[in-house]
Amino acid sequence: MESTQLPKLPGYNFRDPTKVNYHRHQMFTVKDGHMTESTKFYQEGSGPEVVEELMRSSMRNLDDRSSQGRPVTPKNYAIPRIPPVWLKYDRHVLRFYGYFQEAVNENPNENFRIRKCVIMHHLDDETTYVTEPRVENSGIPQGVFIKKHKIPKQEGFLQWQDFGVRRNIEMYGRVFRIIDCDEFTRTFFADQGVTLEGPESYPNETFDKTRLMVNFKQNPPDMMEIKEYNEVKLGGGHPNKNLKSFISNDRKVLSYNVLWEDTSYDGGLKFYKLNYYLADDTVEIQELRQVNTGNETFPMMLRRMKVPKEPILTPCPALSLRQEDYYNYMDLLIGNSVHIYAKDLQIYDCDDFTKNWYRENLGIEQKSLQVQKGGNFLLSNPIPPHNGYGTEEDSIGNVLKLMPNAPKPDMYKIFDNDQHVLRFECKLISSTYEDEMRKFILCYYPSDDSIKVFEIVERNSGIVGGKFLERRKFKNPYTQKYYEHTEFLIGNTICLQNHRFLLANCDEYTFKYMEDRPSEFPQASYSAILRKIMSFGRTNKQQFLVSILKNIDDSLGKNIPYKVFLEAIEKLSVKLTYQEEASLLRKWNKGQFIINIEEAYNALKNS
Known part of the structure; x- marks a missing residue:
């Protein structure tokens, strides 16, 4: 025991008789993996007021002196209150x-x-x-x-x-x-x-990847065979891995009916029988013979072997280290396709033993598919497009035959339509003002469906007239078929070599040609036009005619302009084509596009 009032001089202090342990105090210890001090005055994790008190006590003025004039040292001052970094994170x-x-x-x-x-x-x-x-x-x-x-x-x-x-x-x-x-x-x-x-x-x-391939080590495929040979040589038994499968599944064969659609020139549907041996998971395919097919019959399409799903083609099959996945009974279900050496075989039926085996062992019900056994499929060669040289009929003969014949014309059509020429007055549709003023005569020859175009010019116009397009057959760019005589009507647009012509009028001969053939040109038939107009008044024809007369001004009298009549029926939702308007005007025209309303009324009434 020592007194704080006595000076530290010899004879002024004495030993505590109750003290029995004289070991030094352990200053450092390890707590939660960290080196900390072992002191009862401060512990980490205390409140901020404790830390401030310790900091104030450590920063206290050390010049304070005791009553004897000596500086007062805080107790346990040699032990740091906060561990330094080199100590805490040692x-x-x-x-x-x-x-x-x-x-x-x-x-x-x-x-x-x-x-x-x-x-x-x-x-x-x-x-x-x-x-x-x-x-x-x-x-x-x-x-x-x-x-x-x-x-x-x-x-x-x-x-x-x-x-x-x-x-x-x-x-x-x-x-x-x-x-x-x-x-x-x-x-x-x-x-x-x-x-x-x-x-x-x-x-x-x-x-x-390169290092993996260099350091790759694998036992050769014949290592297991060498081990088996040594075991048999030393008196051991020869292992038979497939013995159990052979004993339980010997003479059990699943038989399927498959077909292959051959898309070659002389191909078609080819029928085969696929046999799957449960003893060793091998497959064989037999060809079913069909009479009068002209094909050579082979007894076997595929000999008995294990069939890989994706075969690995290699010049040395025995030295290949890659494992192949083979077909098994789970892949051979009705409706599935089996890809065997570039042939897709479709399974459509199986025998009764196969159906019972799937039902008893796997619980799968196999249902047959209906297959329509048609004739042989002949693949037709595509016809190339016309290259522009000569006529298309002449060029296609070189495609269909090695020794082509001259194209045969339709003689019946020539005899019936010889000497007939349909002439139309047309205008060129263009964004240029000078082209819109040009006039053309389009001649259509029904005997061979050829077309010829002339241009009519005025003097000092600066345009060379005469033949505009040579006589030949032209195709409709929208339908890719040759123009026919039924397409030439007033108001239609004809496209010839990127030139669009609007048919504005036709000559008297063309009108008569179309009127003589009402089944081919219904828009030029006078009776058909009248029936079309009266079809809009089905409920009450008399009331419909009265409505037409009401839409015409009475001050015009009996002779009215043709345009007034068209406007009157148009108010009743009757719309006529340009060809129908021109054909109707030919019957009623009294000159200068004037018609008699009584004549028109009687014609419509009697239609």
């Missing part, structure tokens, strides 16, 4: 995993390389250490990449706050990508209130 290291990308020049196999690194940051002095794990036979100097020291950045040095998962960090001109960290690093960041992102994988590179 041997604490943050470990990150990352990589940086290195360019590879003049190498045809790769243009960049991914170099994996381990970045360790020491918390006690904020130093960083980067190492690269060594890869066997890489040919690259590996190991310590950056020695342990403080790595500078733009402002100061790298701190632990600069690190994180899925973050890029620049060190001496190289950009390191951090992809993951260890469990201690995640716990430390979580204690500091920082949540790290999840890990990411290394990018793929050609170098790793």
Whole structure:
């Protein structure tokens, strides 16, 4: 026991008789993985008022003196109240995993390389250490990449706050990508209130794939055969893996009816029988013979063998290390297609034993499909488009026959329509004013459907008249068929070699030609036009005629302009084509486009 009132001189203090332990007080201890001090005066995690009190006590003026004039030293002053960084984070290291990308020049196999690194940051002095794990036979100097020291950045040095998962960090001109960290690093960041992102994988590179192929080791395929040979030689039994399947499924064959649609020139539907052997999972295909087909019959399309789903073609099948997937009974269901060596076989039926086997063992009900067995399918050769030389009928003869014949004309059509020429007055549809004033005569020859166009010019117009288009057959650009005589009506547009002609009028001979053929030209038939007009007054024809007369001004008298009559029926929703208007005017015209209303009334009434 010592007194604070007595000076510390010999003879002024004495020993405590109750004290039995004279060991030194342990100042440091490890708590929660951290090096801390062992003191009862301060513990981390206390309130802020305790920390302020300790700071005030540590910063207290040390010039205070005791009653004897000596400075007063706080009790337990040698033990630090707050542990320093070098003590608190002693041997604490943050470990990150990352990589940086290195360019590879003049190498045809790769243009960049991914170099994996381990970045360790020491918390006690904020130093960083980067190492690269060594890869066997890489040919690259590996190991310590950056020695342990403080790595500078733009402002100061790298701190632990600069690190994180899925973050890029620049060190001496190289950009390191951090992809993951260890469990201690995640716990430390979580204690500091920082949540790290999840890990990411290394990018793929050609170098790793190359090294995998170089270091790839696999036992040869005949190693198992060598082991079996040695076991039999030493007296062991010969293993038979398929013995159980053979004993339980011997003489059990699933039979299916399949067909193949042959799309070749002399192809068609070909029918086969597919047999699947349950003992060894082999397949054979037999061709079903059909009489009078003209085809050679072969007993077997495919010999008994295991059929792969995707065959691997190799010059040395026995040395192939790739495994093939073979067809089994689950793939052979009715309605499925089996691809066997470039042939798609459709399963449409099976026998009774196969249906019962699927029902009893797998619970699958097989239902037959109805197949229409038609004749042989002949693939027709496509006809190429006309190249523009000669007529199309003459050119197509070279396509259909090796020794073509001259095209035969329709003699009946020539005899019936010989000497008939349909002439129309037409105008050229164009955006140019000078072209719109030009006049043409279009001649259509029904005997061979040919067309010829002349141009009528006025003197001093600057346009050369005469033949505009040579006589020949033209196709309708919209229907891709030759123009027929029923398409030539007043008001229609005819397109000839990118020239559009509007048929404005026709001569008297053309009118008579169309009127003599009312079945072919109903718009030129006088009776058909009258019936069309009266069809709009089906309920009461007399009232309909009275409505037409009411729409005509009485002051005009009996002889009225033809245009007034058209306007009167148009008010009753009666619309006539240009050809019908021209054909009707021919019957009623009294000159100068004047018609007699009584004549028109009687004609409509008697229609």
